[in-house]
Amino acid sequence: MRKGISYADAVKLLGQESTVAKILTGTLAGAVPGLSLLDVKDEAVRLAGEATGKLRDRVTGLNRYDRTARLEAAQAVLVVAAFFEALDEPPLPFDPKELRLDRDEQAALSGAGPQPGSFIHTLMTIEAAGLRANQSYAVMLDSITEYYRTLAAALTGFVSGLAVRDRLDATEWARAKTAIEVELPEAARRKYEELHRRLAQDVPEFALWQDMISRQRVETGLAELEALLTEVAANTRAPDHPHALSLAHRAALNRPIAQSGEVPSGMRMPTLVEAYVNPDFRLAEYGERTDPSAEWWWAKAEQSDDIVGFLARYFTSPEATTMPLVVLGQPGAGKSVLTKILAGRLPDGDFLPVRVPLREVPADGTIQEQIESAVRNATGEHLSWPELARSAGGALPVVMLDGLDELLQATGVHRSDYLSQVAEFQRREAELGRPLVVLVTTRTAVADRMRFPPGCLMIRLEPFKEEQVRRWLSVWNTANQDYFTTQGLKPLPAETALAHGDLASQPLLLLMLALYDADANALQRGxxxxxxxxxxxxxxxxxxxxxxxxxxxxxxxxxxxxxxxxxxxxxxxxxxxxxxxxxxxxxxxxxxxxxxxxxxxxxAQTASFQAxxxxxxxxxxxxxxxxxxxxxxxxxxxxxxxxxxxxxxxxxxxxxxxxxxxxxxxxxxxxxxxxxxxxxxxxxxxxxxxxxxxxxxxxxxxxxxxxxxxxxxxxxxxxxxxxxxxxxxxxxxxxxxxxxxxxxxxxxxxxxxxxxxxxxxSLAADGITASRLFPHDDYPAGARAAEGPMLTADYLWEWKWHIEQGHLSPTASSLAEAWRHTEEVRRTVEEIIRGLRRAYRSDPEGVAEVFREVTGEELPEEVTGGAADESARSEGGDPGRNDAIDERL
Structure with missing residues (x-):
């Protein structure tokens, strides 16, 4: 996770002077009089008032990046001010003026700064104040409350080392600890909520993050996203002439969702902006035990239907310029179309969309070279990245690197560090005054071939739900009503499409069903x-x-x-x-x-000079x-x-x-x-x-x-x-x-x-007996049919017995032949079992649930028992034993 802004940096970013901050961080040279907690409180409240009192005016006219940075700084000083304002509420058996740093403590600060874990260090870091696109307002409040508890515990430790503690008896000290560690954090939370609500009335981003902003849900074309981002725009003057990239991307919104050659004559393809149904998604942050290529892992993440709200928060959050947002999904899930819609929807003046189809740029080029190549393809202009950033006129570039899986798959180039290179590019550009947001799209299945920056956000686009299928078909049927009437056809009912499950749940495959039915209502007549x-x-x-x-x-x-x-x-x-x-x-x-x-x-012959x-x-x-x-x-x-x-x-x-x-x-x-x-x-x-x-x-x-x-x-x-x-x-x-x-x-x-x-x-016979497979061999009476492609285990145990007894019967020979024939199948099964065991050891409940959902059965004992056996062996068993061999053999 990206670290939050420090209190001292927040004060500096807001253009304020803070003697207290300089003292507490050890950056003020020279002796100063003893500093009390009341001094810290007074200045914190004053700075918060000055920073937020006219915050709307202070950020108006700033570009998107600077505006977001100022708002994060205001959030930081707000969190600190709320804690100190709340000091007046719990009954404390001492006056905050008595809580002073003596000269020795201040001298130590001036030499080395606050020590980790101390009250001053905790006060200065305020990581919980950071605004996160993957956190709701309620989660952020919980994080801030937890910070207040940590800060209160550190305050108790600070007080226990001062002279004021010596004059408190045990009862008074217990009451003081309860007031500080229990009552103060809750009072600070209430105070913060009150201050935040005030700001939300003046600054739309605070209302957006608090989910208080007025919204009119539009479920297609990301239309609501453009309205939201326009409402929270930096209010800079709109450009006299939209950037060429913005013009190119907006034009793409009105193109058909499929090429005209793919549809019957007379049909009307809905445009991208008409037919794009806002998808559901799952959101996660990359961590140590993250497996973004696994369906079972994503199943643990909560599904959301508000991709507009998430994207609006993301594009206005500080973390957007620090590392990429990775968009995953199955083929046909709409990843590329999402980037096209986004590129056309981002408001001029605040954002500059730069869509980079990775299939059309040099696969082995640097991030910068790929961006420059895409700009040339889209506009015909040869602009270097620095020139492009300057031409944005203060708008925040949003670079969409579409199709990382295609780059890896088509070229075979080993670029597992591509996402890390993106994050490094963002870091360098921010330091040079050219910050940018980056989105990267890729197929879920190849995510295991990439190295994700720790803490980066990932979203996975979900298949359509029933209501989304109905919404898409409503657009399709409306667009082609005249064609249906002319051809004597019926519109495609949602029930007909939904009967085909997975095919209807992916946008491109749903289009395939619709095109199939448009030919003489073939799907409906099935x-x-x-x-x-x-x-x-x-x-x-x-x-x-x-x-x-x-x-x-x-x-x-x-x-x-x-x-x-x-x-x-x-x-x-x-x-x-x-x-x-x-x-x-x-x-x-x-x-x-x-x-x-x-x-x-x-x-093939050709009369052209082209290959x-x-x-x-x-x-x-x-x-x-x-x-x-x-x-x-x-x-x-x-x-x-x-x-x-x-x-x-x-x-x-x-x-x-x-x-x-x-x-x-x-x-x-x-x-x-x-x-x-x-x-x-x-x-x-x-x-x-x-x-x-x-x-x-x-x-x-x-x-x-x-x-x-x-x-x-x-x-x-x-x-x-x-x-x-x-x-x-x-x-x-x-x-x-x-x-x-x-x-x-x-x-x-x-x-x-x-x-x-x-x-x-076996499949042709719907189950086949060993005697049918080996008609010239003698089989024991009662030999059972093998219901799958492999012969039963009983036959194999019988074969083992014959070998042990020195009998080379026809049955044993047949079974030996069958064993040899099915070697690869058995090896595959063993690999599957070993993989399931490894997964089961790390997540027993999750693996069992996924196995049950996919197969309708419980995990076999070979997995659950084998996983336990392997775990026991790893703790002191025989390392030379081969667990793939059954003890009976």
Missing amino acids: ETGLSQAELYERLLTRFARREVRKHQPGLPDAQIDQAVETELRTLAVAAFAMFNRGRQWVSTDDLNSDLAALLPTPT PLSRADRVIGKFFFVHQASAERDGGKLQTYEFLHATFGEYLIARMVRDVLRSMVARERAATDPFFGRPQPDDGLLYALLSFAVLTERQPIVKFLRDLLPALDREPTIDLLVRLLHTAETRRDQSYPDYRPNKSTFITRYAHYTANLVILA
Whole structure:
């Protein structure tokens, strides 16, 4: 947390002279007469009166930064004055005049200043007086009251060392301690509230911080934020000509929320300012045990629906110029749009918005270079940062660094200290008289790759609630009423959109649903009880069909379906490119390599002198539900792709697996000869796709497969998978040799592939027995079906018994084979269990609650018991023991 202003600095900042402050801080040279507590009180009250009596006039005409600094100083002297004014209320058995610093004490102060923990030191620091955007007025009052208690306790210690204490008997001293330590803090709090209310009548910032300012809630476009910041403006003369940056950012407010090419002809896209629904958010301060990349950690923070109030307090708070505000959220949550709306809403004269899309500036540049590049892109002017700061005319620059995750993701540049560099840049600029506010946006999932400055504030944008979905759809339906009428369509009801859960809760995905329904009311005409897989099939197919018709007009109907399937197959390759690399995104180069290896096509030709678009750009980049992250480095453009919602990619993976299996079964049927039997399965594509990662690493893939695999011819599919399992070690198909999403050995690929074959066989059969997986082996009577992709633990214990007894039965051989096949799956499960144990040790209740919410089950004993065992071992157990091995083995 940023430290509050000191009392001496506050007095100096207000342009006042204080002999008492100089004495107490040891900065007054020469001998002075004994200083009493009454002297301190009289001067503190006088200074507070002088500083706040005409505070409105004193700060009028100052720029935003200076005005905020003066108001913080006034707050500091107010806190001190309230404490001393309250000294008259509790009955004290002595006169404050008797509480004097003798010459020796004053000499000690003049040499070294007040000692930490002393009454004078506590009086001078007043950290509780600091105004914090993440604290409500009530919390600030509690903090000030706690400061008063600390100050009162220090006062008791001060009094106990003076002569006045010696003449008080035990009863009088106990009464004095109660008056000082119990009654005085409460009286001081009441006095402070009274003084603060007076100031709130004259100075709008005090009313804002006290939540007393008159407000008219507007839930869209951050319109209320502009009104609030205008009301608390520094009242400097408005500029004759708005800054070019302000003009550029205001113009963006009236642009459509989506490109015209993404909507049917005749539709009207609402503008940014119309369609932007103020989001809910969670607020936190970065500390030692903070994990801003974890959903469970954010769940502990209170959710708020007043982002306008928070931003207004933040932009008028002293801490805004000391370190960045980090804005987190999922892809499609509206982080970038928030910066666009903010840039257009900040009032001229008080603030100068500087929006820096990090995808469009040099990724390896300094903060200053990135700002200067963004200004050049927005205005065409080559301004250095110092020139830009001077051109602001006293307005406080607000720099919005949008898309830190894109900079890290697209370039792979190691810039974990980026936020610390921002804070250092702010510190340097404040010292040079060029203070600035900085916001940084990033995806929540990559927050663990960044080093946050201790004490910096973070907000995470929340998904839409039902009322926000309804508000957004009201804007959408109103904007397109004429289009609906002309086309004979119905507006999209909120209930229809809300039925699709997560898709409706993210602004960009909600737009996707609305666009889908605008095509013949497709969403509304969907059958009741539509599964998620069926919905995704219809969504993706319809968007792909529209892209085909737009980019290949006149294509015969017979070829449209094939072109649509090609589009979806290309998207599926992108999904596998992410999955097989263990990421939620893929770079342009990697995707182009994968497309060339799996779906080779002729090279695109161009008559232009410009370099042709890569295949990834041409095919993947045109779907707006695929997020394209960009950054510049060494003069070149680096890009990555990511699905706005991870389940799009997971569905496409399941869909492609189903289609490959269907094709393999059909080829086998066509090629089967009644005399020579079935040929060796042609599994080149299946092996290429499924030999780099285990499908169960993402549970939605398994869920989608459960929905899709029943559409296949069941028995031939299971039979094919079982034969592939048994011939995997000797398979000869070497097609797709150039598909290498990561470096893997033959053994590793074999393990992944066979594990996935077992998973698919189990899903296709809706649970499969070991005897079906290994039909030529003898199994004991009563062998149970394995309900998941792994065989049951009972089989493994039986295998162990056979080994111990020296029996190499067919059952043991089969189980040994199954053990080998599922090695990667087991390793993954063990890693998950170990991670849960570590988290459980630090936060048992939180981890249990999150696990229960996600799975509907209680934490298994392997986690809770294992965590306790590991804790015991760390306190003196056997450090060489491997806890991953069950004692029964």
